[in-house]
Amino acid sequence: MTLTPELHILALVATATVLMWIPYMLARILTRGAGRTLADPADPASAPDPAWAGRARRAHANAVENLAVFAPLVVIAAMIA
């Protein structure tokens, strides 16, 4: 199977998606500290995440959900002659 332009772009999409947790986890470390970030994330004593970090987390989830559909389509397209 050759690396079609679509497969190359799929790799870029997957790479972007695997990096999407970084901004909101950095925000959590800055908000509640590294120790509490490593502890129970649902601890009510911890400071809440900034609103934008919550949105970034939902955007990441949506990216994964859409990638689950986009990726097989691109792979199937690359596999058929």
Place this chain on the structure above:
Amino acid sequence: MSTPATIFASKLYLGARLVHYVAYAAGIPVVRTLAFVVGVGASLVIAAAVLGHA
């Protein structure tokens, strides 16, 4: 298979998902939804190419 349409749809999808993430995190309405719809449309273009492949 690889056609100009599927290549364009793939590039469109990549751009739409980047815009979606930034617009979502920044709290920009409408742009976020448009980016989502563009991504779905790009996926449908590739789906149509695959399903229409004789």
